[in-house]
Amino acid sequence: MQVDTVCRLCSSCCPITAHVEQGRIVAAKRKTSLPPDKAWLCPKLEASADIVYSPARLRHPLIRQADNSYLEASWDEALDLVASRLLQCRQQHGAETVAWLRGMAADWGAPWDYVNRLMNAFGSPNSIGNGSVCHVAREMAHNYTYGAMTIPQIQKSDCIVIWGKNDQHTNPPAYDAIMQARERGARLIVVDPVRTGLAAMADIWLQIKPAHDGPLAMAMIDQIIRCGWYDTEFVAQWTTGFEDLRQAAAFYRAEDIAEQLSLHPADIQAASQLYAQSETACIIDGNGLDMQFEVFDATRAVAMLRALSGNLDRAGGDLIPQPVKARNIQLKECLPKDRCPVTSDYPLFSTFHHNWGLHAQSCVVDAILEGKPYPINSLVVQSGNPAVTMTDSTRVNQALSQLDFLVVIDLFMTRTALHADVILPACSCFEKTQLNRAYLRHSLVVLQNQVVEPLHNSWPDWKIIFELGRRLGLKDEFPWKCVEEAIDYQLEPSGVTVAALREEPEGIRTAPLEHQKYREKGFATPSGKVEFASERLQKAGFSAVPFADGRFDNPISFAGQADDYPLIGISGARSSCFTHSQFHHVPMLRQQESCPTVDIHPNDAKNLDISNGDQVELTSPRGRITLTGRIDRDMKPGTVRIAWGWGENEPSANLNNLTDDYRRNPITGTPSNRSFMCRLRKLQRHP
Ligand SMILES: Nc1nc2c(c(=O)[nH]1)N[C@H]1C(S)=C(S)[C@@H](COP(=O)(O)OP(=O)(O)OC[C@H]3O[C@@H](n4cnc5c(=O)[nH]c(N)nc54)[C@H](O)[C@@H]3O)O[C@H]1N2
Ligand SMILES: Nc1nc2c(c(=O)[nH]1)N[C@H]1C(S)=C(S)[C@@H](COP(=O)(O)OP(=O)(O)OC[C@H]3O[C@@H](n4cnc5c(=O)[nH]c(N)nc54)[C@H](O)[C@@H]3O)O[C@H]1N2
Ligand code: SF4
Ligand SMILES: [Mo]
DSSP, rough: OOOEEOSSSSTTOOEEEEEETTTTTEEEEEEOSSTTTTOOOOOOHHHHHHHOOOSOOOOOOOETTTTTTTOOOOOHHHEEEHHHHHHHHHHHHOOEEEEEEEEEEGSSHHHHHHHHHHHHHTTOOEOOSSSTTSSSSHHHHHHHHHSOOEEEOOOGOOOEHHHHHHHEOOOHHHHHHHHHHTTOOOEEEEEEOOHHHHHHHHEEOOOTTTTTTTHHHHHHHHHHHHHSOOHHHHHHEEEEHHHHHHHHHGOOOOOHHHGGOOOOOHHHHHHHHHHHHHSSEEEETTTTTSSTTHHHHHHHHHHHHHTTTTOOTTHHHHHHHOOOOOOOOOOOGGOOOOOOTTTTHHHHHHHTTTTOBBOOTTHHHHHHHHOOSOOEEEHHHEOHHHHHHHHHHHHHHHHHHHHHHEEEEEEEOOOGGGGOSEEEEEEOOGGSSSSGGGGTTSSEOOOBBOOOOTTTTTTTTHHHHHHHHHTTOOOTTOOOOOOHHHHHHHHHGTOOOOHHHHHHHHEESSSOSSSHHHHHOOOSTTSSEESSEEEEEHTTSOSSSTTOOOOOOOOSSSSTTTTTTTEEEOOOOOOOTTTTTTTTHHHHHTTSOOOOOEOOOOOOOOOOOOOTEEEEEEEEEEEEEEEEEOOOTTTTTTEEOOSGGGHHHHHOGGGGOOOOOSSSTTTTBBOOOOOEEEEEEEEOOOO
């Protein structure tokens, strides 16, 4: 039997066909417009059966005993215990001292709305995601500039800028589209400190110094304005603050600043010209820009390039999405107006969008450890592994161990779950039906369909939330008997139903693809125009224009300690075999990527007397880790790239033992855990 669904083993949400025999998944194939020999194979999907049927899967709810052992429990026992402890916490300390922390696998769509609904009805505003280190800080920058996060129209573009993104390993559908565009002659500009596969095939590769993307974007803006390569008509009619932007960008003349970015002025000029003078051009921005201290202004400046060049909401440019009309089911109105969340230091980030919710994730740790702005006593962690993936793991683990009560909802016994009082076994993405954010943010809806029955005694997340809600006295808020009913209720305004989606496995389009919608509706900003200068930011005490004062602070963590920590550590690479801390236990994937590595340029390796395969130690002011050294010409001299996500299975290689969570972006609370100063030394010669 074949089942059409959406894979959710990572956030790419690829449409796939799963092959099922006798109730078991035996294989799964990604749908692609490329011929099979040209499509990029996803190793995680190839290993999907090994992931689903892994012997390490949690089988039953577990409750911690007085001697710290875990006892198997029924769902009734476990959920009754969770509900009674959360109600007790609310009664003793207040509803807001209960928080819910969600990770990548929780998606940012309908499944999140269920949790927000539960927490709002319960009375706590503290339902918090990890968007401060993922794309949500960037999403806010797009939003503040032109009202929504754009979607690059790769297929029809003449020039594709790939800025801090590595789609070859992180987003196969986008990679397929880039390859197709290349075949019909599209030009490629890549901004990346590392010579990735995409950088190697680029027409122009800007090997930027890590974390210096903001000044580069400003230099490109300056070049484009000075040479008159911008879309004068669009700028005159549809933007505000052009003169302010022009003045700010003039501080960043390519000739003056290129050296500080370790680039050549001629390359910045050539990239600016190719981008601005191509008939159509789009920018794919990525996580290389996120997790940086300057994430907000840097991604705002990149967003402004789209408007300046006239590519905004144009075919082959960057599309303003048309979200699916869905009901807001979060019940925010249930919260008392004066109940402030623990993210109150970042009010603009907490409110920039009506259904994004809260994402300054570090605030949860502040609240637990420092009682700031007030203590959190009980926490539910769902679909995330903060003990490994959050910045400054030592601090996070200390926080997790100090809670009065911790619940973890996961498929596996993670390092986070080791701190838990109650562990609830969740289904994998193939065992449940779900509606993903990727398919709500733009008009084409594709359903994630259940492929096989839940394994062991695991439950889908929706069921866990609905059943917990009922035990918290919220029967009326969770009236749905199955997830299909809940999805139908949420999608009702769009006219789309689960039944119809199952009839149309390729998806249902809820609005025709349209460009230049602003001509009728304007942009969803306070002025209705693209805001090069933002009054909202100015009123809140921030600079209206990005990098307005010509500032050039070093945004890299521990920059002041460069004498002792002379190398720049880049957090990455993401391997196509793993999703963050996940799947390192799967033998088929470990055969492809056997151990955690650090990539070192040959010059640095020579200075440190390091050869391929040596055991090396990396140290930052926060801690130390050990890895296998790998000599790599694609690295930038003076930078080392550290394999991401190994801390779950190889705790001595946990990258976040090195990262800093004290210095954060003042708007989004983003720490600089993508780039930090560190020191490298050889431990043991490779035998
Ligand atoms: N230094 C550094 N820090 C980073 C990053 C980095 O590159 N460098 N990346 C950042 C980014 S972009 C992100 S998004 C975060 C990711 O941070 P996390 O979201 O914590 O990442 P994962 O390791 O993917 O954790 C997901 C967990 O959910 C479980 N899971 C999988 N599917 C399901 C499901 O359907 N239901 C439930 N209940 N659980 C499920 C998995 O077993 C796993 O334990 O990390 C961030 N932190
Ligand atoms: N296989 C796999 N796929 C995934 C994930 C995964 O863990 N594994 N995670 C998913 C998630 S949650 C996310 S957020 C996405 C992220 O996916 P991407 O946005 O592609 O993120 P990365 O691959 O971490 O980094 C992208 C590129 O940024 C570069 N980079 C590093 N520092 C800088 C810098 O300072 N400036 C610039 N310009 N570039 C820099 C890196 O060298 C890398 O090539 O991937 C998703 N897909
Ligand atoms: S990239 Fe691979 S793991 Fe991620 S959603 Fe697509 S098929 Fe699944
Ligand atoms: Mo992410």
